[in-house]
Amino acid sequence: MLIVQKFGGSSVANAERIRNVAGIIAESFLYGHEVVVVLSAQGDTTDELLDKAAEINPAPSKRELDMLLATGEQQSIALMAMCLEGMGLPVVSLTGWQVGIHTDANYGTARIRRVDSERLRRELDKKRIVLVAGFQGVNKFDDYTTLGRGGSDTTAVALAAALHADKCQIFTDVEGVYTADPRKVPAARKLEEITYDEMLELASMGAQVLMNRSVQLAKRYGVELEVLSSLVRAPGTKVKEVSKNMEEMKITGIAKDEKVARVTVAQVADRPGSAFRVLNAVAKAGINVDMIIQANGRDETNDISFVVAESDADAAAKALQERQSALGFDHVSLDKDIAKVSVVGAGMMSSVGIASLVFEALNDEHINIQMINTSEVKISCVIDATSADRAVAAIHRKFFET
Amino acid sequence: MLIVQKFGGSSVANAERIRNVAGIIAESFLYGHEVVVVLSAQGDTTDELLDKAAEINPAPSKRELDMLLATGEQQSIALMAMCLEGMGLPVVSLTGWQVGIHTDANYGTARIRRVDSERLRRELDKKRIVLVAGFQGVNKFDDYTTLGRGGSDTTAVALAAALHADKCQIFTDVEGVYTADPRKVPAARKLEEITYDEMLELASMGAQVLMNRSVQLAKRYGVELEVLSSLVRAPGTKVKEVSKNMEEMKITGIAKDEKVARVTVAQVADRPGSAFRVLNAVAKAGINVDMIIQANGRDETNDISFVVAESDADAAAKALQERQSALGFDHVSLDKDIAKVSVVGAGMMSSVGIASLVFEALNDEHINIQMINTSEVKISCVIDATSADRAVAAIHRKFFET
Numbered sequence: 001m002l003i004v005q006k007f008g009g010s011s012v013a014n015a016e017r018i019r020n021v022a023g024i025i026a027e028s029f030l031y032g033h034e035v036v037v038v039l040s041a042q043g044d045t046t047d048e049l050l051d052k053a054a055e056i057n058p059a060p061s062k063r064e065l066d067m068l069l070a071t072g073e074q075q076s077i078a079l080m081a082m083c084l085e086g087m088g089l090p091v092v093s094l095t096g097w098q099v100g101i102h103t104d105a106n107y108g109t110a111r112i113r114r115v116d117s118e119r120l121r122r123e124l125d126k127k128r129i130v131l132v133a134g135f136q137g138v139n140k141f142d143d144y145t146t147l148g149r150g151g152s153d154t155t156a157v158a159l160a161a162a163l164h165a166d167k168c169q170i171f172t173d174v175e176g177v178y179t180a181d182p183r184k185v186p187a188a189r190k191l192e193e194i195t196y197d198e199m200l201e202l203a204s205m206g207a208q209v210l211m212n213r214s215v216q217l218a219k220r221y222g223v224e225l226e227v228l229s230s231l232v233r234a235p236g237t238k239v240k241e242v243s244k245n246m247e248e249m250k251i252t253g254i255a256k257d258e259k260v261a262r263v264t265v266a267q268v269a270d271r272p273g274s275a276f277r278v279l280n281a282v283a284k285a286g287i288n289v290d291m292i293i294q295a296n297g298r299d300e301t302n303d304i305s306f307v308v309a310e311s312d313a314d315a316a317a318k319a320l321q322e323r324q325s326a327l328g329f330d331h332v333s334l335d336k337d338i339a340k341v342s343v344v345g346a347g348m349m350s351s352v353g354i355a356s357l358v359f360e361a362l363n364d365e366h367i368n369i370q371m372i373n374t375s376e377v378k379i380s381c382v383i384d385a386t387s388a389d390r391a392v393a394a395i396h397r398k399f400f401e402t
Numbered sequence: 403m404l405i406v407q408k409f410g411g412s413s414v415a416n417a418e419r420i421r422n423v424a425g426i427i428a429e430s431f432l433y434g435h436e437v438v439v440v441l442s443a444q445g446d447t448t449d450e451l452l453d454k455a456a457e458i459n460p461a462p463s464k465r466e467l468d469m470l471l472a473t474g475e476q477q478s479i480a481l482m483a484m485c486l487e488g489m490g491l492p493v494v495s496l497t498g499w500q501v502g503i504h505t506d507a508n509y510g511t512a513r514i515r516r517v518d519s520e521r522l523r524r525e526l527d528k529k530r531i532v533l534v535a536g537f538q539g540v541n542k543f544d545d546y547t548t549l550g551r552g553g554s555d556t557t558a559v560a561l562a563a564a565l566h567a568d569k570c571q572i573f574t575d576v577e578g579v580y581t582a583d584p585r586k587v588p589a590a591r592k593l594e595e596i597t598y599d600e601m602l603e604l605a606s607m608g609a610q611v612l613m614n615r616s617v618q619l620a621k622r623y624g625v626e627l628e629v630l631s632s633l634v635r636a637p638g639t640k641v642k643e644v645s646k647n648m649e650e651m652k653i654t655g656i657a658k659d660e661k662v663a664r665v666t667v668a669q670v671a672d673r674p675g676s677a678f679r680v681l682n683a684v685a686k687a688g689i690n691v692d693m694i695i696q697a698n699g700r701d702e703t704n705d706i707s708f709v710v711a712e713s714d715a716d717a718a719a720k721a722l723q724e725r726q727s728a729l730g731f732d733h734v735s736l737d738k739d740i741a742k743v744s745v746v747g748a749g750m751m752s753s754v755g756i757a758s759l760v761f762e763a764l765n766d767e768h769i770n771i772q773m774i775n776t777s778e779v780k781i782s783c784v785i786d787a788t789s790a791d792r793a794v795a796a797i798h799r800k801f802f803e804t
Contacts, residue, residue: 015457049477053484055417060484067495068480071473075451078470082455082462093469097499098544119544142500142521 002124003028004168006038006134006156011171011230012076013043021230022083024171025129029089034124036163038134038156039080041072062107066136066146070096073133073152080131092123093131096144101137101155103145110137110145112154112217115162124163132159150211157214161221168223170210171230176237177202177209180254180396184389187401191252193238198252199225201344201378215239250354251345254395256388258339260290261313262370265320267301267330277327278304278320285319287312291340291373291382301330305371307382310336338370339388342380343395355379361398367391404526405430406570408440408536408558413573413632414478415445423632424485426573427531431491436526438565440536440558441482443474464509468538468548472498475535475554482533494525495533498546503539503557505547512539512547514556514619517564526565534561552613559616563623570625572612573632578639579604579611582656582798586791589803593654595640600654601627603746603780617641653747653756656797658790660741662692663715664772667722669703669732679729680706680722687721689714693742693775693784703732707773709784712738740772741790744782745797757781763800769793 005028007021029035049068053060077093084091100116123130134152139145147154153170160168174182175190177199182188194202196219203212209227218225218239228236263282268274275294282289292306308316317332348354358379362369367390371382383391407430409423431437451470455462479495486493502518525532536554541547549556555572562570576584577592579601584590596604598621605614611629620627620641630638665684670676677696684691694708710718719734750756760781764771769792773784785793 015454018458052417052477052481056420056481057484057488059488061487064480064483064487064495067483067497068477071476071480074473074476075454075470078466078473079454079458081466081469082459085463085466086459086461093466095469095546144497 001032001166002034002036002163004036004038004156004160004163004165005171006152006169007040007171007230008152008173009040009043009045010173012039012080017230018080018083021171022080022087024230025080025084026087026089029129036120036124036130036132036159036165037080038132038152038159039073039076040134040152041069042076042079045072045075063143066107066110066144069146070133070136070144073135077131077133084129084131089129090127091129091131092126093133094119094123095133096136096155097138097142099132099159101158103137103139103147105139105141105143105145107143107145109148110139112137112147112158115158117162120159120163147213150214153211153214154217157217157221157223157225160223161217165223167226168218169226169228169236170214171228172209173229173231174209174227175229175232175234176227177239178253179400180392181256184256185254185393185396187396189400191237192235193240194252195346196239196241197377198344198346199239201342201375202253202255210239251343251348251399253344254392254399255342255344256339256392257342258385258388259310260307260338260340260382261310262305262307262335262338262382263313263316263320264303264305264333264335265327265329266303266333267299268304269328270296270300270302271328274328275302275304278329279306281319281323281327282306282308282316285315287316287319289316291371291380293371307338307340307371337385338382339385339391340380340382341388341391341395342378343399344378346377348377348379357398358395361394362391365390365394367394403434403568404436404438404565406438406440406558406562406565406567407573408554408571409442409573409632410554410575411442411445411447412575414441414482419632420482420485423573424482424489426632427482427486428489428491431531438522438526438532438534438561438567439482440534440554440561441475441478442536442554443471444478444481447474447477465545468509468512468546471548472535472538472546475537479533479535486531486533491531492529493531493533494528495535496521496525497535498538498557499540499544501534501561503560505539505541505549507541507543507545507547509545509547511550512541514539514549514560517560519564522561522565552616555613555616556619559619559623559625559627562625563619567625569628570620571628571630571638572616573630574611575631575633576611576629577631577634577636578629579641580655581802582794583658586658587656587795587798589798591802593639594637595642596654597748598641598643599779600746600748601641603744603777604655604657612641653745653750653801655746656794656801657744657746658741658794659744660787660790661712662709662740662742662784663712664707664709664737664740664784665715665718665722666705666707666735666737667729667731668705668735669701670706671730672698672702672704673730676730677704677706680731681708683721683725683729684708684710684718687717689718689721691718693773693782695773709740709742709773739787740784741787741793742782742784743790743793743797744780745801746780748779750779750781759800760797763796764793767792767796769796 103110225239505512627641
């Protein structure tokens with residue numbers, strides 16, 4: 001079996017953790033599997049490098065930042081290789097360009113275009129464990145690029161796809177995907193399986209287990225993922241096209257995202273296309289918008305509200321204010337003290353009454369719902385940020401604890 | 403004019419030093435020169451990485467060690483690029499493989515085979531300052547290699563040769579090449595010019611200014627070197643084929659090397675070829691030997707003494723002892739408390755009485771000479787280590803202060 005394993009920064013933060021991970025890798029290899037391992041930079045390395053850069057230039061080019069950051073993963077693979085060598089195992093480490101991970105030229109947020117598999121295949125044929133630096137690639141100019149947040153997960157899935165791996169294991173500091181955040185909801189259950197679509201909804205809703213990009217890539221290439229802990233030896237959660245629980249389980253999990261803000265554009269003139277023009281102004285600033293609602297005003301105007309990532313809120317307001325006269329509205333207001341609570345489940349579409357159970361749970365707790373959005377696999381509610389944990393617990397009780 | 407500038411680790415140890423060096427680079431660039439800059443890893447980075455490695459595996463493979471160490475220089479060039487960007491200057495950083503610095507496969511001590519100049523030329527044609535990671539290259543397997551001690555100097559000279567640079571400036575923490583170590587001999591004079599051969603002798607004799615490899619490379623390709631300070635803006639010492647001072651100055655400088663040891667092989671049977679066999683046994687262990695003397699014993703045996711680097715002394719003794727019966731000697735003894743003091747000067751060969759002045763200086767100080775070696779450009783004396791500084795001062799007085 002060919003397995004791709006990915007370990008994040010906290011899993012390789014120091015010599016002790018590196019030895020622990022080496023044990024997991026060794027076990028798979030000695031079991032007879034072909035093993036390709038993707039590693040992130042150690043612990044806080046990336047942040048330390050960013051601090052160093054900021055001391056020298058608060059706004060460095062993204063090209064040079066990628067040149068700097070790419071060293072973190074390179075150090076991780078070299079140190080892990082040394083650890084496995086010390087255990088007497090055959091191993092070789094490879095950086096992004098050595099593997100041939102070709103990306104576009106968007107430094108800092110590059111997307112993988114193509115992965116060469118020749119060198120990987122050659123090293124595997126030599127019966128070596130292959131360690132690959134995550135998060136990095138090269139563009140057509142032979143310059144270093146990095147893949148942005150969650151980039152190492154993406155590297156792992158891309159390698160699994162290129163090598164037609166049997167599975168791709170993402171080792172993290174949690175034991176799998178849960179019905180809710182187990183630190184907040186003690187009764188939360190670990191899911192044995194989950195579909196790509198459910199995982200995508202959970203990920204985009206703030207469940208910090210896997211980044212959307214890597215799940216999308218896994219879905220596109222049919223790479224079976226497993227999310228599991230590098231510290232606790234236990235089966236994790238499998239992410240695949242069809243979950244065997246799909247029919248019996250109506251909802252899969254509950255996620256909370258507090259890093260959102262509501263933007264309200266007040267008294268937009270009620271003319272054809274005015275909502276489009278407002279949203280277009282935000283989109284042109286490169287900001288994703290979610291959960292749009294339009295409320296009829298008393299006069300010939302409407303209020304348009306939508307949700308953006310909290311980090312984009314000020315930029316969204318600025319983009320709108322710059323075009324205030326052209327768009328024709330009174331003012332823009334921001335509310336950053338909100339949270340989005342989402343209930344996700346592929347079984348939802350075939351079930352009735354899911355939404356009403358969610359509303360009932362929130363009503364029982366006297367939590368006011370400000371905005372609602374539903375799709376075939378998700379119901380999201382915007383509520384006051386201070387009520388978020390209580391809302392997740394209440395919904396969890398309603399669906400999983402009765 | 404095309405200038406290659408090299409800055410060592412202490413010159414880029416922190417943000418302040420980086421800014422200082424950026425000023426030097428900017429000055430050359432704004433003066434209208436094409437500038438290629440070679441950087442070492444910051445301050446203690448290499449040692450810190452070695453410590454990290456040792457914690458995980460006391461004897462890692464050299465391949466993985468090179469993978470690890472190569473990150474240090476990559477960080478330096480990225481940070482320097484950011485600093486120059488902050489000054490509004492056009493700049494690009496390149497690692498060893500990006501430039502195309504091709505080496506042999508001797509990890510840790512690789513030798514440069516070929517330097518591609520296309521990418522460098524292309525970047526220079528775009529009117530950019532080009533920063534290159536020193537100390538590193540790639541072998542034919544596309545694996546990272548490092549060049550060993552003084553590797554960044556070698557990188558700088560190799561780039562200067564490949565680009566037919568007009569000069570190659572090696573910035574260090576000293577102001578140039580002196581007639582003796584100025585920290586020990588206050589009257590030491592900075593030399594304006596020195597020949598490659600003189601520099602080679604001084605370097606191999608322990609003057610820690612330039613490594614021999616880079617001087618040899620500069621001599622072979624006729625690259626004019628200048629050694630100068632990154633902290634004090636003053637002309638340094640030029641190293642070239644013919645020094646204008648050659649005729650008038652009999653000797654160039656005095657160097658001391660305390661990292662040597664004397665190996666004595668006692669009572670070697672006086673048979674044809676026995677000295678050869680003794681020295682061959684040491685050479686086969688990969689150890690360089692210097693200043694061989696053979697003393698006739700009372701019986702049918704000789705004592706053979708020679709000088710090796712202190713770090714090689716134990717290995718030399720071991721290599722001999724393993725072949726004791728075949729070589730036919732009584733025992734091996736080591737003396738690590740010695741120093742080699744050398745007087746270097748291309749003008750020496752045309753002058754008489756240099757040697758006698760050296761002996762006179764040492765005699766005046768009652769310093770016993772244990773071994774002597776002379777060549778056309780050098781006289782070396784092995785003396786007691788505790789007398790070394792006094793010997794250098796005495797010789798300096800004799801030649802430079804009267």
